Amino acid sequence: TAGKSGYAHFMHKEIHEQPESLRRTIQGRVNSLTGTVALDEFPTDAFADVEQVHLVAMGTSHHAAMYAATLLAARGIPAYAFMAGEYSLARPPVTDRTLVVAVSQSGETADTLDAVRRARSAGARTLALTNVVASSLTRECDDTLLIRAGPEIGVAATKTFTSQVTALVLLCERIVADATGASSRESRDLLESLSRLPGDVQAVLDTSTAEAVARAYAGSDAYFFIGRGIAHSVALEGALKFKEISYEHAEGFAASELKHGPLALVTEQTPVFVVFSGRHDEMTLNNAKEVQARGAPVVAVTSRTDGEIAELADHVLSIPETHPDLAGVAANVQLQLVAYHAANLLGRPIDKPRNLAKCVTVE
Ligand code: G6P
Numbered sequence: 615t616a617g618k619s620g621y622a623h624f625m626h627k628e629i630h631e632q633p634e635s636l637r638r639t640i641q642g643r644v645n646s647l648t649g650t651v652a653l654d655e656f657p658t659d660a661f662a663d664v665e666q667v668h669l670v671a672m673g674t675s676h677h678a679a680m681y682a683a684t685l686l687a688a689r690g691i692p693a694y695a696f697m698a699g700e701y702s703l704a705r706p707p708v709t710d711r712t713l714v715v716a717v718s719q720s721g722e723t724a725d726t727l728d729a730v731r732r733a734r735s736a737g738a739r740t741l742a743l744t745n746v747v748a749s750s751l752t753r754e755c756d757d758t759l760l761i762r763a764g765p766e767i768g769v770a771a772t773k774t775f776t777s778q779v780t781a782l783v784l785l786c787e788r789i790v791a792d793a794t795g796a797s798s799r800e801s802r803d804l805l806e807s808l809s810r811l812p813g814d815v816q817a818v819l820d821t822s823t824a825e826a827v828a829r830a831y832a833g834s835d836a837y838f839f840i841g842r843g844i845a846h847s848v849a850l851e852g853a854l855k856f857k858e859i860s861y862e863h864a865e866g867f868a869a870s871e872l873k874h875g876p877l878a879l880v881t882e883q884t885p886v887f888v889v890f891s892g893r894h895d896e897m898t899l900n901n902a903k904e905v906q907a908r909g910a911p912v913v914a915v916t917s918r919t920d921g922e923i924a925e926l927a928d929h930v931l932s933i934p935e936t937h938p939d940l941a942g943v944a945a946n947v948q949l950q951l952v953a954y955h956a957a958n959l960l961g962r963p964i965d966k967p968r969n970l971a972k973c974v975t976v977e
Contacts, residue, residue, distance in 0.1 A: 721749020
């Protein structure tokens with residue numbers, strides 16, 4: 615267990631480091647009283663002329679990018695997340711008022727670097743959002759925002775997703791503030807919740823029943839994850855983590871997509887993890903009812919532990935009440951723990967899953 619501080623795996627250690635890594639991500643970057651973010655990396659009004667935002671990334675970083683695109687679009691900024699490998703082949707037009715945000719833990723992913731190079735040579739402005747100082751991505755991009763998560767050893771990204779989403783929330787707030795020229799009540803509420811997020815994540819770690827849930831559904835045929843809005847990206851990330859380290863079949867879907875195909879796969883042998891963010895929960899509850907009617911066990915990830923969601927669910931993984939834009943961060947920690955315990959019960963080599971690498975430097 616050398617270097618693992620008593621944990622059996624780096625992944626488990628890194629999951630538990632999240633309150634601390636998250637504090638570092640936020641440190642000195644939030645003024646919750648004025649409802650503003652302070653990102654010294656960028657001059658005043660640095661993003662005032664941004665017309666649209668393209669977020670490019672792969673793997674877990676792509677899910678963080680999707681999360682941010684949802685937030686930006688909801689605040690009126692045209693924003694789209696792309697898999698970097700696809701963006702390189704079929705990129706929408708860009709101008710010097712297009713901000714291309716490349717999200718990458720390592721800053722060395724070949725597809726992401728290629729996407730940035732092509733966008734830059736077409737005239738876009740580029741920003742690296744990464745964990746690694748002086749990585750190739752920071753050299754290729756016009757600007758850099760570091761996520762400050764600290765070193766991550768486990769191949770499966772955990773604390774870096776949490777810090778990516780959080781740094782992207784800060785960047786989104788800054789872009790919105792520069793574009794609209796004012797801080798808003800909405801921003802103040804969000805940033806106030808953001809400063810409480812490390813404590814919320816700690817509460818999840820202290821009280822999670824994820825191990826019991828993993829045990830209850832061990833040996834299932836497949837594991838499905840659904841959500842809408844930001845919870846869609848969290849569902850995709852939950853499924854990715856699960857399949858990466860357990861080798862079990864796991865898929866994430868938009869809750870709205872269920873009726874258009876995935877429902878055909880749902881049986882008593884396919885537990886469905888339903889992520890509730892606090893937005894559109896009634897619609898998502900209907901989806902939970904639909905899968906339950908087909909016999910599937912429902913595991914709800916929610917802060918609403920005393921209402922209809924909890925009554926319907928076979929299991930609840932609870933998260934503290936927080937701003938709905940941030941609920942996905944705490945929900946994702948629950949899903950990290952489910953994946954970890956499911957893989958551990960199966961005796962998988964959690965820190966080095968077969969066929970996968972921490973960093974993919976070939977296209
Ligand atoms: C690999 C890793 C993933 C990671 C992805 C993107 O697939 O196994 O954990 O999310 O690359 O890596 P990046 O360093 O660009 O975030």
